[in-house]
Amino acid sequence: MTDKLKPLREQIDAIDAQILDLLNRRARLAQEVGHVKAETMAPVFRPEREAQVLRGVAERNPGPMGSGELQTIFREIMSACRSLEKRVTVAYLGPVGTFTEQAVYKQFGSAVEALPCASIDEVFRAAEAGTADFGVVPIENSSEGAVNRTLDLLMQTSLIISGEVAIDVHHxxxxxxxxxxxxxxxxxxxxxxxxxxxxxxxxxxxxxxxxxxxxxxxxxxxxxxxxxxxxxxxxxxxxxxxxxxxAHIQDDAHNRTRFAVIGHLQTTPSGADQTSLVLAVPNKAGAMYQLLAPLARHGVSMSRFESRPARLGSWEYYFYVDVVGHARDGAVALALAELKSNAAFFKVLGSYPVSL
Missing domain, CATH: 3.40.190.10 (Periplasmic binding protein-like II)
Known part of the structure; x- marks a missing residue:
């Protein structure tokens, strides 16, 4: 067996040496990118660019390695290279060991400063104040629906959703x-x-x-x-x-939670994006139908629709809507312009790459 393994191990060692050389060549290029970004004050983390890289890995993968495993490897490579420019700080709902912490590492890789917070409110405050570059908060569970505190805070904040992460939740x-x-x-x-x-x-x-x-x-x-x-x-x-x-005591075997990445970063189109909105309608007959008609008219698909009481002492609601596409995409831009003109309240929470 040793005679058979030796030449195979020698080949693996040679390939490992090539990988090491290529990784450091990539890191040096990342450092050059960092210098250019520093000159123009461009953000270190570009979720749309990283999403494009990870999609490309899956599309070009001939096997035998699985695309998910390769994407994990490439995410860590990008995280390590990004940290050569600046180590990004990410606030999350703590303490250490939460599913939100898992979502941080799935989105950003492990080369980040993860900042545990005692509450969702504190995550928002850390990102708003600049204590953290980004925050990660739960927004929706496949079994129990929306995380209402996150929805309420998204209404009030100046922060923007710049990404989403979905993970399997096993209790x-x-x-x-x-x-x-x-x-x-x-x-x-x-x-x-x-x-x-x-x-x-x-x-x-x-x-x-x-x-x-x-x-x-x-x-x-x-x-x-x-x-x-x-x-x-x-x-x-x-x-x-x-x-x-x-183990695995959750009632739904396919239980998943979606997390929002929040910060001050506005992303550009990545090719597979989603836009989140908050809307309110005038109090008149047919108002909801008239409000959403522009989506159908411009061929824009709605992927999520949640309602929350407006808390104004009357039976009025805010509607949280996700639509397929980026706010800068032609059809989406036209539909949003009409929605804004018809709505009693209109806020774009962010456009961002869909979760891989």
């Missing part, structure tokens, strides 16, 4: 001992408790359920108190030295 029930003996309360974020409700009703219907700021905070608390169980990711469990009682 595990964990305790300090890895067993449920002596456990009197199960803690998790309210969304996670809702996403695991049916499973909990069957297996632990009589144990108190307590909502906390995040699943990772629940894991941290369970790591300190043997009478407490947490619903969280296994990454959070490892962070706080918990044992898994039961």
């Amino acid at each position: 595990s029930l964990m305790t300090k001992s890895g067993a449920m003996e002596g456990v009197g309360v199960i803690c998790a974020h309210s969304q996670a408790l809702a996403q695991c409700q049916a499973w909990l009703n069957v297996h632990y219907p009589n144990i108190e359920r307590r909502a906390v700021a995040s699943n990772a905070e629940a894991a941290r608390m369970a790591g300190l108190d043997p009478a407490m169980a947490a619903i969280a990711s296994e990454m959070a469990g490892r962070q706080y030295q918990l044992g898994v009682v039961q």
Whole structure:
């Protein structure tokens, strides 16, 4: 076996040497790009450019490596090269071990400064104040729908959505001992408790359920108190030295959460984009139909529609709408201009590359 492996390993070593040389050549070019950006005050992170690179990797991939695995490798290469220009700071809903932290690394790669925040409000404040270059916040879950606090803050902020990240969400029930003996309360974020409700009703219907700021905070608390169980990711469990009682307890096997990347960056078209809006309609018959008619007239598809109370003491609502395409695309631009003229309230939250 050794005789057969030796020449193969020698070939691998030679290829590794070529890869190392190419990576450093790429890094030097990235440094030159950084110098040009510095002269023009251009942003270091361009999500539309990175999305184009990652799509190109998938399109050109002949195999046998999977496109997803190759995109992960290229994302880390771009992250490492970007950090030679500037190490980007990204605020997220903490503490360490949350799904939002996973979303940060999926979007930006690992060569970033990840800044955990105690609440979604704090993530917005960090990005608004410039403490962080970007923030990452949950915006929608496939089982439980919109994250309302994020929607409300998007209404009020001057920040722009410059990207989205979608990740699979697998919840595990964990305790300090890895067993449920002596456990009197199960803690998790309210969304996670809702996403695991049916499973909990069957297996632990009589144990108190307590909502906390995040699943990772629940894991941290369970790591300190043997009478407490947490619903969280296994990454959070490892962070706080918990044992898994039961993995994958979410009611929906295909449970996914979408996260928004927020900041001051306005992206240019990447070729596969989405635009998010907030609208309100005049209080008259047929107003909603008239408001949305321009989308159909210009052939613009609507991919999401959520409503939130306006909180004005009357039965009025704001509507959160996602449409396919960038605000600078011809048909989308025409449709948005008509929407704005018809709406009682109109705000573009951002145009950004769709999640890979």
